[in-house]
Amino acid sequence: MALYLVTGGCGFIGSHLAAALAARGDRLRVLDDLSTGSLDNLLPGAELVQGDVADAALVRDAMQGVAGCFHLAAIASVERGVQDWLGTHRVNLTGTIAVMDAARERRVPVVYASSAAVYGDQAVLPITEDAPKRPLSAYGADKLGCEQQALVAGHVHGIPTLGLRFFNVFGPRQDPRSPYSGVISIFCDRLSRGEPVTVFGDGAQTRDFVYVADVVAALLAGMQAASVEAPVLNVCTGRATSVVELGRTIAAACGVAADIRHAPPRAGEIRHSLGNPAQARALLGLGEPARLREGLDQVVAWLRDGRPGLARQRALEAQLS
Numbered sequence: 336m337a338l339y340l341v342t343g344g345c346g347f348i349g350s351h352l353a354a355a356l357a358a359r360g361d362r363l364r365v366l367d368d369l370s371t372g373s374l375d376n377l378l379p380g381a382e383l384v385q386g387d388v389a390d391a392a393l394v395r396d397a398m399q400g401v402a403g404c405f406h407l408a409a410i411a412s413v414e415r416g417v418q419d420w421l422g423t424h425r426v427n428l429t430g431t432i433a434v435m436d437a438a439r440e441r442r443v444p445v446v447y448a449s450s451a452a453v454y455g456d457q458a459v460l461p462i463t464e465d466a467p468k469r470p471l472s473a474y475g476a477d478k479l480g481c482e483q484q485a486l487v488a489g490h491v492h493g494i495p496t497l498g499l500r501f502f503n504v505f506g507p508r509q510d511p512r513s514p515y516s517g518v519i520s521i522f523c524d525r526l527s528r529g530e531p532v533t534v535f536g537d538g539a540q541t542r543d544f545v546y547v548a549d550v551v552a553a554l555l556a557g558m559q560a561a562s563v564e565a566p567v568l569n570v571c572t573g574r575a576t577s578v579v580e581l582g583r584t585i586a587a588a589c590g591v592a593a594d595i596r597h598a599p600p601r602a603g604e605i606r607h608s609l610g611n612p613a614q615a616r617a618l619l620g621l622g623e624p625a626r627l628r629e630g631l632d633q634v635v636a637w638l639r640d641g642r643p644g645l646a647r648q649r650a651l652e653a654q655l656s
């Protein structure tokens with residue numbers, strides 16, 4: 336029974352990781368400032384250190400006695416990076432250095448969330464890990480900075496790390512305002528109530544939607560793959576889904592007709608994003624990812640249950656058993 340530190344453990348991906356660690360019999364310490372995360376997502380029985388991941392002393396204390404750290408805390412918003420460039424930089428990059436610095440003393444392995452945003456707009460698809468990095472946002476630039484600092488962590492300080500470049504993660508407990516797959520929550524919500532959905536442009540733009548359980552599998556396997564070489568892997572499915580196809584699949588999952596309307600295209604939107612999952616599958620021994628429809632069924636069921644957080648979901652399950 337090992338103790339793990341999960342930064343951002345009250346957020347969307349962090350709460351799913353927490354549930355998986357607990358199911359495995361591990362203990363959990365969560366560091367979260369609850370800015371976008373919620374106490375209702377805190378795994379019952381987990382220790383909470385409430386505060387800022389860029390607070391070096393706090394992170395050092397939180398790192399005491401842990402077997403590994405999953406670092407997910409970040410301001411996961413391109414828009415926030417535009418409005419508050421320095422503030423988001425402090426959380427997204429300084430916060431990561433604070434985590435790696437705290438891991439120094441006992442060389443605690445760190446598995447951290449990077450992002451497909453490091454790639455920007457790529458002409459060659461699917462995107463492999465060695466594609467040129469051309470971030471188009473402060474958020475993407477800071478995630479690339481995390482990867483560079485992980486190299487320093489390994490080469491200078493001997494800290495094993497693994498970076499995971501998540502593509503468009505989706506699943507229950509995702510905030511509909513998420514820039515990644517908030518569209519899924521919004522489409523599910525509207526279509527299940529019989530309301531139309533709006534796509535920008537022709538709706539032929541594609542994304543690589545990866546179900547949160549597959550992201551958790553990569554995080555868990557990643558702890559064993561962390562090394563001083565600071566490897567970085569894509570976490571994606573290798574399947575492209577157009578926004579129109581997404582709308583139709585969600586309508587089918589909700590059992591309603593797809594009422595899809597079109598609005599003018601959004602300026603600067605990336606047309607296609609598709610990752611190559613081969614390296615991660617080989618290195619982490621991952622199985623076939625969930626089909627889009629399987630994941631969507633889970634999101635629809637979660638919406639029907641009234642969007643419970645992890646804590647409320649556990650309480651509901653306990654009542655039923």
Ligand SMILES: NC(=O)c1ccc[n+]([C@@H]2O[C@H](COP(=O)([O-])OP(=O)(O)OC[C@H]3O[C@@H](n4cnc5c(N)ncnc54)[C@H](O)[C@@H]3O)[C@@H](O)[C@H]2O)c1
Pocket residue numbers: 342343344345346347348349366367368369370371372373386387388389406407408409410411426430448449450451500501502503504505510513515516
């Ligand atoms: N969701 C995706 O599709 C996606 C894609 C690529 C990368 N990522 C990355 O995965 C990680 C998790 O994302 P998510 O979708 O679960 O987002 P989320 O917003 O649900 O979770 C982030 C968590 O970090 C916490 N946090 C934010 N600032 C903090 C601070 N200063 N100190 C301590 N805690 C803080 C929030 O309260 C929240 O609980 C992030 O690093 C994000 O950049 C997510």
